[in-house]
Amino acid sequence: MKFIETRALHEWLDRLAQEMPLIAPTAVGPQEKAPGSRNPAAQGQQVFYREVEGAAQIAWDFTRTALSAREHFMPKTETLFTIETGPDGKAVLHETKLAQPRVFFGIRPCDARGLRVLDAVMLGQEPADVYYAQRRQNTTLVGLACPQMWEDCFCNSVGGAPDAADDVDILLIQVEGGFAVQVVTAKGERLAAGMGLQEVERLELPQPKLNEQFALPTQQQWLASFNDVYWQRVGDRCLSCRICSYVCPTCRCFDVRDETVVTPQGERIVRRVRAWDSCQGVNYRVQAGGANPRANLEQRLRNRFYCKYYYVPIDYAADGCVGCGRCVIACPVNIDIREVLQDLARREPA
Amino acid sequence: MIEDIRALARELLEKGAVKCVIGYEVGPTGRVRPAFVYEPGEVERLIFDGRCDQNLVTYLTRRNKPRKKGEEVPTTAVVVKPCDARSLRVLLNEHQVQRDKVYIIGVACHGMQNADGTPELRCTRCDQRVPLLYDALCGEPPEVLAVRDAYEDVQQIEALPLEERLAYWLGELDRCIRCYACRQACPTCFCSVCEAERDDSLWVGIADRIPEKAFFHIIRAFHQAGRCTECNACEAVCPMGIPLSLINRKIAKDVAQMMGGYRAGESEEPTPLVTMLTGEEAIDEIH
Amino acid sequence: MMDAGRHPNIELLSYSAVVDVQGYVGNFQVRVKKKPRYIDLTKCTGCGECVKECPVEVDSEFEVGLTKRKAIYRPFAQAIPPAFVIDKRPSPCKSTCPAHIPVQGYIALIGQGKYDKALALIRETTAFVGTLGRVCHHPCELECKRKDVEAPLAICALKRFAYDVAAPTAPPPAPVERVYGEKVAIVGTGPAGLSAAYDLVRMGYGVTVYEALPVAGGMLAVGIPAYRLPKDVLQQEIDYIKALGVEIKLNTPIGRDGGPTLEDLRRDYDAVFLAVGAHRSRQLNVPGEDLPGVLHSTDFLRALNLGQEVKIGKRVAVIGGGNAAIDAARSALRLGSQVTIVYRRSRAEMPAIPAEVDAAEEEGIAFHFLATPVRILGENGRMTAMECIRMELGAPDESGRRRPVPVPSSEFTLEVDTVIVSIGQQPDLAPLAGVEATGWGTLTADPDTMATPVEGVFAGGDAVTGPASAVWAVAAGKRAAESIHRYLRGLDLRQGRVFEWPKAADIQVEIPAGIEKAARREMAALPMAERKSTFKEVELGFTEEEARAEAARCLSCAVCSECQECVKLCEAKAIDHNMREEFVDLEVGTIIVATGFADFDPTRLPQYSYGRSPNILTGMEFERLTSAGGPTGGEILTAEGKVPERVAIIHCVGSRDVNANRHCSRVCCMYALKHAHLVREMTGAEVYEFYMDMRTFGKGYEEFYERVQEDGVIFVRGRGTEVRVREDGKLVVRAEDTNLGRPVSATVDMVILGTGMEARPDADQVARLFGLGRTADGFFAEAHPKLRPVETNTEGVFLAGTCQGPRDVPDTVAHASAAAAQALALMSKGVVTISPTVSHVLTRFCTGCGKCVLACPYNAISLNGDGKAEVNAALCKGCGTCAAACPSDAIVPLHFTDDQLVAQIVGVLQ
Amino acid sequence: MSGDGFEPRIVAFLCNWCSYAGADTAGVSRLELPPNILPVRVMCSGRVSAEMVLKALLSGADGVLVLGCHIGDCHYGSGNHRTVKRIPLLRRLMTYMGIEPDRLRLDWVSGAEAGHFAKITTEFVEAVRALGPLSLPLREDLDTG
Known part of the structure; x- marks a missing residue:
């Protein structure tokens, strides 16, 4: 069993940040806010995965970040290429620079697990998305196991665990005086070589406290419930915002558009932009000609659950939900995915 | 108060006067959330206390439009706080809600509380304790009223040097993820397609x-x-904790100052930007 | 003009004003107010007979004040239509009079010595001429505009004069022929009942009036003492009414003492008018009221008037402050008693006619103001004294008068042996079973129509209003008569009737400048000794000289006096003084605005001394002077009647002047040359023409200029800067001769100011009405200065003539022809082409919030049945305000869409 | 022109009936006008929405000038009454967000006021020149990975 002392880890991270981009959980935003607010986001600083300059900036005691790790593999916005006017008056196409090697430190096991769905969608069939593939290849994931399942977490009900090492290159588990280190992949080996790990005989690994597990609806139950009035009732409350999709580690819908922008110098540039999109938005499913098969709110809301639990497993053989609990917390009207799953699981197959 | 609301809701549903009652309930994890009650037997779900700060008027716009052409719009009862009533007034002014399709269960408001039990900031500057319009009023209004809004929070930003203001807003807006929860939660943002999403x-x-x-x-x-009736719904739902009310309150403050003390939702006159034809001399920005 | 007037396809709406324009090109709805001209255009032959007897003269507008015209007049000789018009304005006196007696008419007639005509005119409205001339509280006099000069006219006394001088010799009237079969019962022979009877009988109804008392006249007969209204005067007027065919049944009470009941009357007659008056006196409600010696003024005065014996003591207290109290007090005085009036408020609040109070005081009646009785003391069943308490005035009550409140411990005692209570009266409704009463104990009746809730029963006078003045009763009777007529003829009781007359305060009357003050005449009075001891009439009436002098003070606010003399002269029967203003709604496709210009008023430039000498004329005035139909028959004469020897003409007065109008009025150079030519030709006078530069554009103009130069006119190049009126009346014109470069001056007998044209003062209202723009000079804006000179920016509205800008007659005719052609082009096509820049709604995005509807300046947008905005493209002008107001970008002004503007923004920034 | 070489770019929204005509008159009168004014013609100043002003500023304009008919002279009667509510309100909001108020100006120019047009445009260009370029992170992350 490998071990690293806290101080050594910090020193390593500080060195690493000098060499390459280091992404890690860090607190963002003004500190003085509304601590008592009913909106958790407004209570104080929030933790995001962001590029940091060293260990001191890293938020060590965090539950989960406000946004998942997805934003570093599939950014909210990315310019795929630009077309500018060259010196000779002809159009010149500039491709966006591709990603450099970097370390993603402190990723939670559930967030890492979420990348499986993104991988399946972006890389699983030809042609693979080159932007995503480059970022994925050039990133070494150093996971940080959750010491417990937090309130609203349900990874154990969807096949995950707070200390699962399956989807990271290296997993750190906090123990007395430092961290137990599990090097999982070859990429992890290469990174771990510079960490200065100690080999210890035996290490008492803590047993993380788990939340009560619940049963998921069966495929038959999903099928039988598609036209149920239940979705209208849940939809009653839904605001049709996109918080749930944007905080989700496995949501990956995007939109691509070509835009014309004028620079402060007065040059006109055309750029092709890819940005997140969400099935919860009313425009999402509009077809050329104006028809909208998901014009009604409850249809869009229903899609979210079917996507995670029915379509993705069938289409990509992956678990569509990792149980991170972000949507549960962030939903302003308390549409609780666990409640929906349990409601459906209780139903008699029709 | 809770009993009054439940009794009224039961009566309305039993008589068939309304199809649905929109109120508040406690969810399975203890969070208060909007409740939609269709059966008289379910009225026990309804609660009302200082945690019920959501603006339920938001839900009326879509319920007051026929889902299919020619379909009759069902009547809905809704629990309305004084602040929510102003939003409803705006919706009525702008033809988004048919008055005869809404039964307004007004509640005498004692103010909303934060999660830690302190009064919500917006309630400390609200001097309305009884909704401006309702069909039935539940509860007794408290005697002590808050002091009318002085916009101290807005003034603090106004007092900052220009570059600090810009830095502040760039910092806040940087976190925005364009999830549009602010817009969706807003009772008076009801465009079918937002122009930011064309x-x-x-x-x-x-x-x-x-x-x-x-x-x-x-x-x-x-x-x-x-x-904007300053109901704070936008800020309350922002997953990034951006102080959106500060922007909307700035506008509300300026409108009141520049346009004869107009306060949204307090009259049947729609926004002065399209109704008022006087007062130019009071606008100092004209050189 | 004549041709236009005669053309079968041209309808002239003269004496009319457009008050509202709605709609859009091809579909305008225009509302026109036709002012009443009081002359039927279809009948008037324009003979001019009517003018002969018109007693009123005012300045002629057409002759720019150089001559006078009558109240009935033709604006000018060639006027189209050639018909006459009556200049009738609201008059404060007639408006204020509850019975709307044409005051200005009989005063004008008295002024001309036509007393019998004056009496006849008043009798058109009321039979109570001599009566009202004596007892009326004459609210008209309070509003008479002459009060702004020195004092109001003695209107009431003039009415009395007309009666006194003309009635005795007037032939008795012949009975009126019955026109209708219906019969009307009237209960009460007071002023209300008999006024209704008078009007109804003249309309041709059968009228029977029931009276409980042995005499007719109601309160006029039994409430008002003879020293104010001699019995014979009243009786003569009642006889006059009877002579017309009104049947009066005396000693016949209704619903008691064996008389018919109201039910009987309803059965036997087709309509009933209840005018029972208010004869029941209110009680004091103080201890001792039942003592002998406590009388009520109504009983006291009735007994006196009926010649019954009345016993009163030596020391009499009268309680109250109304006319009845004063009448009782003065009557008691005449019976030899010592009289004190006790009134709970102060003198200012007394409802009695102030002159009556003054007369009472003169006669020696004592007053105790701010006091009220608290009890009447007696000894052995005989009255000895009355205890009173002092009052002070508190907050105003619902009548607006300050409510008296007792001052604690301020009681005092008056030693009296008789108390006459006169604190108000009520009608006695007990016998009138079936009618409704108000909380005040009066009858319920509509204040406008006098209709009671009972079918066919009307009520008015004191019985409805509570005790009020005689003229109010007359007014009520007249209203009831009209209502009964309408009721019997099955007409609407209200339609077309005027219940609210203009308030005197709202009537603007210009008091002529330089009016000479003339004191108001007062009637002579009976010597005091005779007054105190007899019931002879106190006021003696005007002499003829007094009356005519008093009548001459009338300002003729109404212009037309409604003396009806013209009606008698008009053989075509074209005159109708009761014509009302009418509204005509027109549906038209196009509109041509040809509202003309205003002549510049040179008093705005005081350096030209206009108005300080009659020999300084505007071009327009000079034009009238040279007209054969003008004041001098076409001769050019100074105000002194002499042929001028030297005349100066000043160009550009009010034009090309930063202190007035900057624009060139275009016509003045040429008309100034014409004037110069006329003066030279007709008088041979030396003519100086002061000009800035000569603008002789147009065909033949320069040639004319050369001819005038050859005429020997002296041209001075330089603006006339000043006209001074010398003490001898000569006029000195100064200028700088810019050719010589030095100041020059000319002394002349006459100055003609070449006043320019400017936009009419009401151009802004007209612009708003038709949606026109205006250019900086104030004239209406054409759609394009070069390419669209007759069109406006409101589709379908065209401009013709000087309302668009200064131009001369040929240009105006050309412009008007162009406007007509434009209008005809639209008409012949039958369809209009509009600018494609109109807004369009994208229904997918529209939420129906209605902001565009509110923002649209043209009401071109409305919400349709689906709750979506809809643009009427014919109304839309493409301003795009809607698009800026729409939060959803759901409304797009074509050619200025968001996409197009964004492309432009991005484009210009590239 | 100024020493540092900064030439502000000003988008000017001109109403068709007054200000555009005023600009025309200024041109015909051969008045000296700053070349920095980039005119966009609209039928009425009431057409100028907050979106258009912001779009200009975010698309690289250093200032936005909105010119309409004088109050009372609007060709459409009340269009400029809407403008005079909207633009000053936007100006305050912009200032609140940290953008200099002098980058947005609303004024009135009639068709005859050539001199006024020249004066306003010159004044405004100089005011914006003094403020320097509007620096919003416009090209942020253009080539981000």
């Missing part, structure tokens, strides 16, 4: 950059001029 990227593109986000938030606030 397919042709007319005003803003799909990118999540400062210009797009600034445009969206400034224009959303501007579209609320003379219409």
